[in-house]
Amino acid sequence: MDDPIKQPKYWRDRAKATRMKAKQLRYDPRESRRMLRVAEEYEKLADRCAEWLGKAALDRQQDPGTQ
Helix, strand or coil: CCCHHHCHHHHHHHHHHHHHHHHHCCCCHHHHHHHHHHHHHHHHHHHHHHHHHHHHHHHHHHCHHHC
16 A cells, blocks of 8 residues: 555645644734645645656656566
């Protein structure tokens, strides 16, 4: 079974949950901004995972004997 942290969905779900927490912190704008920055970083991780998965798929297509 694949490690969930290697899947873009895992990081996108975390970003979504973090944005929801940031909305709950309306009374504390500083903490809300901090949580939104964390969510942005989770989105970057999701993008990076997607890129890695795409490259891995391309590598398998180019050299099917490495599976």
